[in-house]
Amino acid sequence: MKKIKKKLREIGSLVQLQSYWFNGCMEYLMKCLGETKDYDYWFFSGITGDSFAQIYCKNLQDRVLCYSERFLPKVINKVFDYCGYNFEYFNNLLSKDHKIKIYDNMIKTYIDKGIPVIAKTNKANWSNYCCIYGYDESKFYAISGQNTKDIIISDYYYELIFVKDAKTKENLANVYKNTVMNIPSIINTPETNEYAFGKKAFLYWADSFQNGTFDNIPTEEKSIWHSLFNDYPCYNMHGNYLYMLLANKKSADYFLKKALHLNPEMDFINELIPLFNKMNDAEYSNLIRMAGGVGLKPKDIKNKELMKPISDAINDLAKYNDAIINIFNGLNGKWANCT
Numbered sequence: 001m002k003k004i005k006k007k008l009r010e011i012g013s014l015v016q017l018q019s020y021w022f023n024g025c026m027e028y029l030m031k032c033l034g035e036t037k038d039y040d041y042w043f044f045s046g047i048t049g050d051s052f053a054q055i056y057c058k059n060l061q062d063r064v065l066c067y068s069e070r071f072l073p074k075v076i077n078k079v080f081d082y083c084g085y086n087f088e089y090f091n092n093l094l095s096k097d098h099k100i101k102i103y104d105n106m107i108k109t110y111i112d113k114g115i116p117v118i119a120k121t122n123k124a125n126w127s128n129y130c131c132i133y134g135y136d137e138s139k140f141y142a143i144s145g146q147n148t149k150d151i152i153i154s155d156y157y158y159e160l161i162f163v164k165d166a167k168t169k170e171n172l173a174n175v176y177k178n179t180v181m182n183i184p185s186i187i188n189t190p191e192t193n194e195y196a197f198g199k200k201a202f203l204y205w206a207d208s209f210q211n212g213t214f215d216n217i218p219t220e221e222k223s224i225w226h227s228l229f230n231d232y233p234c235y236n237m238h239g240n241y242l243y244m245l246l247a248n249k250k251s252a253d254y255f256l257k258k259a260l261h262l263n264p265e266m267d268f269i270n271e272l273i274p275l276f277n278k279m280n281d282a283e284y285s286n287l288i289r290m291a292g293g294v295g296l297k298p299k300d301i302k303n304k305e306l307m308k309p310i311s312d313a314i315n316d317l318a319k320y321n322d323a324i325i326n327i328f329n330g331l332n333g334k335w336a337n338c339t
Helices: 021-032 041-047 067-083 100-112 172-181 183-187 198-207 235-262 269-288 304-329
Strands: 055-057 085-091 117-123 126-135 140-143 151-153 157-166 195-197
Touching (some): 021 041, 021 117, 041 067, 041 172, 041 235, 067 157, 100 117, 183 198, 183 304, 198 235, 198 304, 235 269, 269 304
Antiparallel strands (some): 055 195, 117 126, 117 157, 126 140, 140 151
C-alpha cells in the first residue's frame, strides 16, 4: 500500500469545535504543502462563510452541515486564490463514468508526490469531504471528520479537488478585511426552494415547530426520524442546527479577532464580536437545555405547546442577524470596495 508519509491527523477536532470537514481538509493539504499556520482550519472556515452562515434545509430527510458542504462551487475560487494556489475541481462524477480511471490515476500520481487529494463522497446516507492519502491495487484510503481511522473509498467519490501550482498569495490582512466585509452577503443569501440562510434560516427553524410541519409524520417513521443518528432521532430538524451554532462559537470569534488584529482600523469589529459570541455561545447553551436539546424526541417535537419556548428562543436568534447587518449599514459605505 502506498501512503503519504506525513503524519496523519483527524480532519477537524470535536474538542476544538472543528466540525466543517472541507476546512479541515484544506488545513491538512496546506500542511502537506509546507505552508504556514496562517492557513489553518479557522482561516478556511471564515473565508468559505461557514463561520457566519446559519443554514436551514427544507427537506426533512436531508441535512445541510454547513455552507461549504453544499455550496463549495460558489466559493472554491476564492478559497484557493486566498491561499495562493491554482486548482482543478471536478464534480458530478459517477462510478459509471468511463473516465473514472483517469481520475484514479491522477489521484495515485498526487499521492506518489506526497500530496493528498480532497474528495467528496456519498456512502451510507452520508455526504462530506475527506482527504485521500493512500491507495493499493483496488482501493483508496482517506481520513475524514473527527476520526483518525482510515475510511476506504473505491468508486463512490463524486467531487475531486487537486491542488496545482502556487501563485501569488493575497495579502493576509486584505483577505481578512474582505471576508469580514462579505459577512452581510453571506447572511443575506437569497433563499432557494431547498435552503434558507441567515435570519431566514432561524425563522424557518423556529416556525417548523409551530406550523404543523411534523403533524402528519408518525413517530415510528424511521425514514424521517432516524435517518442517521438513532440516538438523536430529530437531528435533521433540530440537533443539526444547534451544532451549527456550537461550531461557530469558536470559529467566528477567532476569525473576527484576527481580522481586527491585522486591520486595527476596522474598530467596528469590536461591536460584531459580542453579537456573534452571544448568538453562538449563550443562546446555544440556553437552547441545549430546553426539551432534550440535541436528543429531542419525535413525540416532543410534535408538541407545539412544549416547543413554543424553543421557537421563541430561535426567533430571538434572528434578531442578532438584524443587529449584525445594522452595524454594517452604519458604516455608510466605508470599505465598500473591499469585497
